[in-house]
Amino acid sequence: MEKTRLELFRGTLDILILKSLIWGPLHGYAITSLIRRQSGDALLVEEGTLYPALWRLESKGFMEAEWGLSENNRKAKYYSLTSAGRRYLRAESKTWEAYAQAVAKVLGATQPPAEETP
Amino acid sequence: MKKIPMWRRHDRILGPDPKADVKAELRFHIDCKTEDLIARGWLPEAARTEAERQFGNLLAVEQAGERLGEHMERRRRVHEYYAESVQDARYTLRTLRNNPTFATIAILVLAFGAGLNAAVFSVVNTMLLRPLPFPQSHQLVWFTGGKSFDAKVRAAGGLSAETYTVDVLREFQRSNRSFQDVTAFQTFYNSLQYKLTSPGEPRQLDAVEVAGNFFPTLGVTPVLGRNFTNEETLKGGRPAAMLSYYFWKTQFGADPNIVGKTIDISTSPAAVNGPVTIVGVLPASFDFGAVFAPGKKVDLFVPAVMDFWKTWGNTLAVVGRLKPGVTAAQAQDEADLLFPELKLQHKDWFYDYASDLTTLKDHVAGKLQRSLLVLWSAVGLILLIVSVNLSNLQLSRAAARSKEFAMRRALGASRGRIVRQLLTESLILSLSGAVVGFAIAWAIVYYLAHQNSIALPLLTTIHLDVAALSWTLVIAIAVGILFGLAPALRISGANIQEVIKDNAAGLAAGRSHERFRSALVISELALACLLMVGAGLLLRSFLRVLDVDLGFDPSHAAAMQTDLPPATNNDQLVQRANFLKSEIDRVAALPGVQSVGIADMLPLDRNREWGLQSVGRYHAKDADGGALVYLATPGYLEAMGMRLVAGRDFAWSDSPEKQPVLIINQAAARREWPGEDPIGKLAYATGKIPDRIIGIIDDVHESSLEQNSSPEIYVPMTQNNDVEGATLIVRSRIDPAGLAGSVLATLRSLNPSQPATALRPLRSLVDHSVSLRRFLVLLVSIFATLGALLAALGIYGVISYSVTQKTQEIGVRMALGASARRVQRDVLAKTLRLAMVGIALGTVGSLGAARLIASLLFATSPWDPIAFAAMATSLTAIALLSGYFPARRASKIQPMDALRSN
Numbered sequence A: 001m002e003k004t005r006l007e008l009f010r011g012t013l014d015i016l017i018l019k020s021l022i023w024g025p026l027h028g029y030a031i032t033s034l035i036r037r038q039s040g041d042a043l044l045v046e047e048g049t050l051y052p053a054l055w056r057l058e059s060k061g062f063m064e065a066e067w068g069l070s071e072n073n074r075k076a077k078y079y080s081l082t083s084a085g086r087r088y089l090r091a092e093s094k095t096w097e098a099y100a101q102a103v104a105k106v107l108g109a110t111q112p113p114a115e116e117t118p
Numbered sequence B: 001m002k003k004i005p006m007w008r009r010h011d012r013i014l015g016p017d018p019k020a021d022v023k024a025e026l027r028f029h030i031d032c033k034t035e036d037l038i039a040r041g042w043l044p045e046a047a048r049t050e051a052e053r054q055f056g057n058l059l060a061v062e063q064a065g066e067r068l069g070e071h072m073e074r075r076r077r078v079h080e081y082y083a084e085s086v087q088d089a090r091y092t093l094r095t096l097r098n099n100p101t102f103a104t105i106a107i108l109v110l111a112f113g114a115g116l117n118a119a120v121f122s123v124v125n126t127m128l129l130r131p132l133p134f135p136q137s138h139q140l141v142w143f144t145g146g147k148s149f150d151a152k153v154r155a156a157g158g159l160s161a162e163t164y165t166v167d168v169l170r171e172f173q174r175s176n177r178s179f180q181d182v183t184a185f186q187t188f189y190n191s192l193q194y195k196l197t198s199p200g201e202p203r204q205l206d207a208v209e210v211a212g213n214f215f216p217t218l219g220v221t222p223v224l225g226r227n228f229t230n231e232e233t234l235k236g237g238r239p240a241a242m243l244s245y246y247f248w249k250t251q252f253g254a255d256p257n258i259v260g261k262t263i264d265i266s267t268s269p270a271a272v273n274g275p276v277t278i279v280g281v282l283p284a285s286f287d288f289g290a291v292f293a294p295g296k297k298v299d300l301f302v303p304a305v306m307d308f309w310k311t312w313g314n315t316l317a318v319v320g321r322l323k324p325g326v327t328a329a330q331a332q333d334e335a336d337l338l339f340p341e342l343k344l345q346h347k348d349w350f351y352d353y354a355s356d357l358t359t360l361k362d363h364v365a366g367k368l369q370r371s372l373l374v375l376w377s378a379v380g381l382i383l384l385i386v387s388v389n390l391s392n393l394q395l396s397r398a399a400a401r402s403k404e405f406a407m408r409r410a411l412g413a414s415r416g417r418i419v420r421q422l423l424t425e426s427l428i429l430s431l432s433g434a435v436v437g438f439a440i441a442w443a444i445v446y447y448l449a450h451q452n453s454i455a456l457p458l459l460t461t462i463h464l465d466v467a468a469l470s471w472t473l474v475i476a477i478a479v480g481i482l483f484g485l486a487p488a489l490r491i492s493g494a495n496i497q498e499v500i501k502d503n504a505a506g507l508a509a510g511r512s513h514e515r516f517r518s519a520l521v522i523s524e525l526a527l528a529c530l531l532m533v534g535a536g537l538l539l540r541s542f543l544r545v546l547d548v549d550l551g552f553d554p555s556h557a558a559a560m561q562t563d564l565p566p567a568t569n570n571d572q573l574v575q576r577a578n579f580l581k582s583e584i585d586r587v588a589a590l591p592g593v594q595s596v597g598i599a600d601m602l603p604l605d606r607n608r609e610w611g612l613q614s615v616g617r618y619h620a621k622d623a624d625g626g627a628l629v630y631l632a633t634p635g636y637l638e639a640m641g642m643r644l645v646a647g648r649d650f651a652w653s654d655s656p657e658k659q660p661v662l663i664i665n666q667a668a669a670r671r672e673w674p675g676e677d678p679i680g681k682l683a684y685a686t687g688k689i690p691d692r693i694i695g696i697i698d699d700v701h702e703s704s705l706e707q708n709s710s711p712e713i714y715v716p717m718t719q720n721n722d723v724e725g726a727t728l729i730v731r732s733r734i735d736p737a738g739l740a741g742s743v744l745a746t747l748r749s750l751n752p753s754q755p756a757t758a759l760r761p762l763r764s765l766v767d768h769s770v771s772l773r774r775f776l777v778l779l780v781s782i783f784a785t786l787g788a789l790l791a792a793l794g795i796y797g798v799i800s801y802s803v804t805q806k807t808q809e810i811g812v813r814m815a816l817g818a819s820a821r822r823v824q825r826d827v828l829a830k831t832l833r834l835a836m837v838g839i840a841l842g843t844v845g846s847l848g849a850a851r852l853i854a855s856l857l858f859a860t861s862p863w864d865p866i867a868f869a870a871m872a873t874s875l876t877a878i879a880l881l882s883g884y885f886p887a888r889r890a891s892k893i894q895p896m897d898a899l900r901s902n
Helices: A012-020 A028-038 A046-058 A083-107 B004-014 B018-039 B046-056 B058-098 B100-129 B151-161 B166-175 B214-220 B245-252 B288-292 B327-343 B360-398 B403-412 B416-450 B468-494 B496-501 B508-547 B572-587 B636-640 B664-671 B736-749 B764-768 B771-805 B809-816 B820-852 B865-891 B897-900
Strands: A063-069 A075-081 B140-144 B177-185 B193-198 B203-205 B207-210 B240-241 B263-270 B274-282 B299-303 B316-322 B358-359 B559-561 B593-599 B608-609 B626-632 B642-649 B663-665 B682-685 B690-697 B714-715 B727-732
Touching: A012 A028, A012 A046, A012 A083, A028 A046, A028 A075, A028 B018, A046 A063, A046 A075, A046 B018, A046 B046, A046 B058, A075 A083, A075 B018, B018 B046, B018 B058, B046 B058, B046 B636, B058 B100, B100 B360, B100 B416, B100 B468, B100 B771, B140 B327, B140 B360, B151 B608, B166 B177, B166 B316, B166 B327, B177 B214, B214 B316, B240 B245, B263 B764, B288 B360, B316 B327, B327 B358, B358 B360, B360 B403, B360 B416, B360 B468, B360 B508, B360 B771, B403 B416, B403 B865, B416 B468, B508 B820, B559 B736, B572 B593, B572 B727, B572 B736, B593 B636, B636 B727, B642 B664, B663 B664, B664 B690, B690 B714, B727 B736, B764 B771, B771 B809, B771 B820, B771 B865, B809 B820, B809 B897, B820 B865
Parallel strands: B207 B299, B240 B274, B626 B714, B663 B690
Antiparallel strands: A063 A075, B140 B316, B140 B358, B177 B207, B177 B316, B193 B203, B193 B263, B240 B299, B263 B274, B559 B727, B593 B626, B593 B727, B608 B626, B642 B690, B663 B714, B682 B690
């Protein structure tokens, strides 16, 4: 079961969780498996960090929680996006993409940058 | 996600439980994982272990979850509470808008309750609670001499028995260990008459002579300039003066460059004549009159030249500042030892000067304590009546709304929720009341602070401050809760079903409701009784005081300060007498003037004491030999309306070379010549040569209306030069106020430097003397009236409500033949029953409470039947009047309408 685990940058987990809820309410276990499957088993979210993150997001008002029945007919706590969460997700994804592009540019560079002209 | 079916929703029936939620959520996660692993071929046991291992520190996560969960739960609750409160507030405003009469009455009633309380609190706070306006004022101690005399002698001695000589002050200053410093001011303010001669036209100044260390000891620093230097306090030193802030503002237009300028001042007898340098201006916060001489406005302070006063008798009032850590009691102990010791070293002292040392605060406010506490309790009673009244109003309104509340409860509102809503209503009302009440308090305080005729210490310094503001708020909120809670609990506790069904009057809930309201009205009446009895007793005392035979007649007479030419030898004394005679003759010739005379001091004003010993009678060594002394001209007794019971008045022919003569009062006659006729007898009073008694007058109330007269002697100004200023008394047929201009002009024509002073009606002396009593009576009467009005409002409310409730019943009775008059009589009888119970309870309470104010009464028993009877009659009348309107309404009920209405 040992897989290379990518350390998640702080803040990245939050948007991953919010993103996973975009298709509908999910419980905590479903969120981990969704992220795992979506990333092609590259990203494994540890339970020890997942739940505190979930509760934090809930208390900030980005998600709402409600008890419901799971596929196997058991009571589970379902999280769903609030409109504040949706807005936050949109803004954060943009920032993240810009950040990723910038990092990719630097790492993919083949020659030093041109001399800056004042 | 599927919805949880109904039957599975009940595990949180006792409210949210964040801890269990966290546990359930995490267990669900581990279960899911275990199932996944089993699906992948793990054995169930191993799968669970693996799932738990992968999770890591389950407990830590759980704890974090619990913390967050509790936090969220709390926030949610606060949020909900807030939202509900806003809802309640909105709802309240809406209902109050729909019922503006109720809202207005409630707010006004509350405003009066809170406003009066805040105003009285400001007075009490200024006079009793707050420290005096000096730094470390608790260290300041006031000295009252005459401790070794018995109370009667002490009272008879007047100011002279309480003050000190320069020598005593100096010796005490030198020998004591308790005080940082001891200082003094000269209490016989008028011994030297200060007159401003330039700039401007001559005017009398109110000057106080203070020791050089007076201001530093009190801790008062001038806002401009400096304190007196040592050189300025010595005989022959450069004349200097400090201005009071008030005088600097009014006379010099707050000139910032005043220090160093000179003003021309003359005094008589001449101690200063010519330019006096202004060396400083005192701060606005220092009001000499407010602390030491209520009602007095001081213009300037000059150094008391101790070498000048050294030869005089007891003239200094002494104040000391204790060393840090020394208590007033310790200082008292030291003084008790020190004064007798000093007396042994100084054989020439008048007596041992044993003194009572009290904190300055007690000296200033001590006498007021009881009066102010009575006032405070009276406004407290008003406040109680206010809350009872509001309870009643709220209850009658709530009764009308009982269906609404029952409906809300039936729809799921909890009892607590309804109580909260009613409390919100009360609080909104009481806070609005507080705002209006604060305005009322401000007006009252402003009025009191500008009332110069009320000679109460510190009264001029009262103002509304943060303390008063908080007090108003505290009171408003307390009243809000008090008057909101009882009705709220009663209403919300009512049986829902019954209320919803209840459409006829006379059900059990309605009855108990009415009983409760009757109890409220009865207590209101009883409280009003207390107030009215108190007011009645105080009013009776006040009238008794005003009825006191003063021994002089203050109506149609007025006083004006006048100049005295200096007189140090007999020739000058004759000249002075001639001058005074021409003044008196000229003024007496004015149209409307009946009689005129001059004396140095007036009754009910300041006084001084000399000795009086009849010749040829044995006087025990420690017997009281003092008598209050007044220097007067011929005609003074007549002008004052004092009654000569034997002998003759002074004559202008009583010249310095002739036999010195005296007029005494009956108290002096009784003491020195018991059972004899003193006329023609001799006594030692003014000097080495015995004086001959030529007249006896009826006793005059010289120090207070409420104390018996002390022995007095009147000395002719034509024979004695030891005067304390001069005051001209004018008795006229018309109102003396109209004479001011012509009297002043006449005096000016004889003496161009006669200062401009007011013609003060003699009545003002009496007013000044009774001002505390007047103040108390006025306020307590206002409170009592207000209390009675509120009680009337309460009765009206209850009776009117019960008539409304019984409309149907009354209709039936009228249909069965009861006459309108009969119905009216029944309603009035019910009112009367309430009133009687209330008054009976109130009377019993008053009998006990009256004892508490016994010490404030004058010639009136605390169980004065007239006061009690007046209270009972007026309250009964008020009750019947307020029951009359509902009774009339009841008698106008049309039986058919009443029966149909339901």
